[in-house]
Amino acid sequence: MEIEIKIPNVGESVQEAVLVQWYKRDGDTVQKDEPLFVIETDKVTLEIVAEANGILKVLVAEGETVAIGTVVGSITTEIVHERPAEPILEKEEAVIPAEESVEKEAPAPVLTQPEPVPTEPEPFPLHQILSPSVRRLVAEKSIDVSAITGTGPGSRVTKGDVLLYMEQVKPVDSQPIQPVSKAPDIPQDETPYDPSRHIKEDISRTPMSPIRQRIASRLLQAKQNTAMLTTFNEIDMSRTMAIRAQFKDVFKKQYGVSLGFMSFFIKASVEALKAFPEINAFVEGKEVIYHHYYHVGVAIGTGRGLVVPVIRHADQLSFAQLEQFIIDYVEKVKNNRLELIDLEGGTFTITNGGVFGSLLSTPILNMPQSGILGMHKIEKRPVVIDNEVQIRPMMYVALSYDHRIVDGREAVTFLVKIKECIENPERIMMEI
Numbered sequence: 001m002e003i004e005i006k007i008p009n010v011g012e013s014v015q016e017a018v019l020v021q022w023y024k025r026d027g028d029t030v031q032k033d034e035p036l037f038v039i040e041t042d043k044v045t046l047e048i049v050a051e052a053n054g055i056l057k058v059l060v061a062e063g064e065t066v067a068i069g070t071v072v073g074s075i076t077t078e079i080v081h082e083r084p085a086e087p088i089l090e091k092e093e094a095v096i097p098a099e100e101s102v103e104k105e106a107p108a109p110v111l112t113q114p115e116p117v118p119t120e121p122e123p124f125p126l127h128q129i130l131s132p133s134v135r136r137l138v139a140e141k142s143i144d145v146s147a148i149t150g151t152g153p154g155s156r157v158t159k160g161d162v163l164l165y166m167e168q169v170k171p172v173d174s175q176p177i178q179p180v181s182k183a184p185d186i187p188q189d190e191t192p193y194d195p196s197r198h199i200k201e202d203i204s205r206t207p208m209s210p211i212r213q214r215i216a217s218r219l220l221q222a223k224q225n226t227a228m229l230t231t232f233n234e235i236d237m238s239r240t241m242a243i244r245a246q247f248k249d250v251f252k253k254q255y256g257v258s259l260g261f262m263s264f265f266i267k268a269s270v271e272a273l274k275a276f277p278e279i280n281a282f283v284e285g286k287e288v289i290y291h292h293y294y295h296v297g298v299a300i301g302t303g304r305g306l307v308v309p310v311i312r313h314a315d316q317l318s319f320a321q322l323e324q325f326i327i328d329y330v331e332k333v334k335n336n337r338l339e340l341i342d343l344e345g346g347t348f349t350i351t352n353g354g355v356f357g358s359l360l361s362t363p364i365l366n367m368p369q370s371g372i373l374g375m376h377k378i379e380k381r382p383v384v385i386d387n388e389v390q391i392r393p394m395m396y397v398a399l400s401y402d403h404r405i406v407d408g409r410e411a412v413t414f415l416v417k418i419k420e421c422i423e424n425p426e427r428i429m430m431e432i
Helices: 098-105 132-141 159-174 210-225 238-255 261-275 319-334 408-423
Strands: 002-006 016-022 035-040 045-049 054-058 065-067 071-076 228-236 281-284 287-290 296-298 348-352 371-375 378-385 388-402
Touching: 035 071, 132 159, 228 408, 238 261, 238 319, 238 388, 238 408, 261 296, 261 319, 261 348, 261 371, 261 408, 371 408, 388 408
Parallel strands: 296 348, 348 371
Antiparallel strands: 002 071, 016 035, 016 065, 035 045, 054 071, 228 388, 281 287, 371 388, 378 388
């Protein structure tokens, strides 16, 4: 029995996907719920798992773009191995090896010197599946393919990789070994360096992935279709850091998750959004759509691009529930299990560049939202408090907003509201 493996439907707006990588090869044995391959659409990256135990048959190669619903492989669940019937041997025949019995029937002449048997080159490792043109080129030039870094799908070695490798090693092989001298002579007639000679060697072209294309399109759309402006403020993190340190162990023991800074900023953002509903609204044509709920997106960086899963009804969740949502989304992103529904419906976004060391930035709006809050690195700086200079852990925060519906006064006051909540976190931490 064969079970077809199809590209699943991940959303109405998604029509095709790229089969990025097969985790298994044609003919491999697979187990139910074992990851088979990963696909990438313009919005999400997903792992597809096996529906049953069996033998895998691959129909579509890595790197191919296929439509939703395309059959890319199959799993054979029932395999019957028929063994040929073995003849019943007499007791004396059973102890004679097969080679000896053949020799008795047709004895071979004894040779004084065995003839040399031509040796065939060892096959390439299984992980290096080469095209005929690449295989021919490697054989002609006697190149060790294991020394070449592949840039094709699944790190496969392409013909371009082989040619580039030949160009890189050729100058080294062709140069004679020069004796080492204490004062080497500087050639006087050396040709001046021409940067244009190495242009082709110093660049490479790689097609943008669907997710990267989508990100580029949305960012360009935000810059072209909104009146985006950014305002800044700074927050003294002393009180929040002290409370976090004070309740860290109790919080972890009671709820099973660590207390991070993101939950504080989500709570503070919800309070600020309630005070300034325009920042929680969208512009649609000539109308402003106000949302009476708070779906906060949290930006998470991945190797393939930035994704923004949405925490729905953040105003109704506790600190522990917010932290658990963040942990779950991070695990989904790592395991390529993020679904399209996880990315839809956000009304406001928070991004934390501080985890990468960013001190200050101007985040770009996540269309069609009208506001995005940027968190940054916490750094000790001298500040004046009660006419005295003190060293405090400070964080710059940035709010980018759509100036078409949000005025500067509202944007500045929005950040002041967040600053007040973070510098006096007791007002938003009543459950601890």
